[in-house]
Amino acid sequence: MTIQEAQNQVDKWIQTVGVRYFGELTNMVLLTEEVGELARIIARTYGEQSFKKSDLDKNLADEMADILWVLICLANQTGVDLTDAFQKNMEKKTIRDFDRHKNNEKLKNNKEL
Numbered sequence: 001m002t003i004q005e006a007q008n009q010v011d012k013w014i015q016t017v018g019v020r021y022f023g024e025l026t027n028m029v030l031l032t033e034e035v036g037e038l039a040r041i042i043a044r045t046y047g048e049q050s051f052k053k054s055d056l057d058k059n060l061a062d063e064m065a066d067i068l069w070v071l072i073c074l075a076n077q078t079g080v081d082l083t084d085a086f087q088k089n090m091e092k093k094t095i096r097d098f099d100r101h102k103n104n105e106k107l108k109n110n111k112e113l
Helices: 003-016 024-046 060-078 082-096 105-109
Strands: none
Touching: 003 060, 003 082, 024 060, 060 082
């Protein structure tokens, strides 16, 4: 599935099942909430915190998909073509960071900062 196809699929779902998009501010809050849920799983899986019983049913991939869903909703309702935006962002990063990371001693000497 392409990014554009994902944007179209979310829009179709919103129009047929979801009734309407939540407002942009509500979706921004939901995006923040979903990122927090992902952070909680990452902290417990890769960090020092242990899982609580309430965390055990959480799924890393599902939380990432939730983030993508809300991000696509925000893009759709604000008129952002994510394919175009992503391509431009990759070009920007490639030009800006062409030698930056290769010359970063911290990245050469450490697997994890």
